[in-house]
Amino acid sequence: xxxxxxxxxxxxxxxxxxxRGLSLDELAAASGISRATLSRxxxxxxxxxxxxxxxxxxxxxxxxxxxxxxxxxxxxxxxRAADQVLWQDPDTGFKRRMVSPPAxxxxxxxxxxxxxxxxxxxxxxxxxxxxxxxxxLLEGALDYTLDGVTHPLQAGDCLxxxxxxxxxxxxxxxxxxxxxxALCPP
Numbered sequence: 001x002x003x004x005x006x007x008x009x010x011x012x013x014x015x016x017x018x019x020r021g022l023s024l025d026e027l028a029a030a031s032g033i034s035r036a037t038l039s040r041x042x043x044x045x046x047x048x049x050x051x052x053x054x055x056x057x058x059x060x061x062x063x064x065x066x067x068x069x070x071x072x073x074x075x076x077x078x079x080r081a082a083d084q085v086l087w088q089d090p091d092t093g094f095k096r097r098m099v100s101p102p103a104x105x106x107x108x109x110x111x112x113x114x115x116x117x118x119x120x121x122x123x124x125x126x127x128x129x130x131x132x133x134x135x136x137l138l139e140g141a142l143d144y145t146l147d148g149v150t151h152p153l154q155a156g157d158c159l160x161x162x163x164x165x166x167x168x169x170x171x172x173x174x175x176x177x178x179x180x181x182a183l184c185p186p
Contacts, residue, residue: 094113133162148166
């Protein structure tokens, strides 16, 4: 296993499958991810990509931030920058920092993302349909496609929406896109 968060994430993915009473074959059929890939993810032999986590979150009915938070230790009230979990997609170079992860008694989560110039991430469906989100672009440019409509964002722009369908994050460059997403689970 590569690092603590990836080790805990692998264990959490395996636990979620068992909690839902799914075999690897059933999870493979529901997610569209091969049984072999799922097995390697659960054993911590491969790092999951954002796309794979998105598919698994859809099957489990969890936002990705909740899945990652469940793999972390319980956060305190003050979340120091050095203690915020940073995860990187090995395929795209996308980085995701849990600025304010899900916690009991709090309804909003904050996620900071960095998408390299030219990188694209597609999510086939919403992991939690109807979730309110606010995407605030801090630096760079980002083309965010929501329900087939592309919203070109520039630094300072904020797009707010309820997520129901497929989405795409694309950074046209020339510099990376850095953004903050506020997630408000229904």
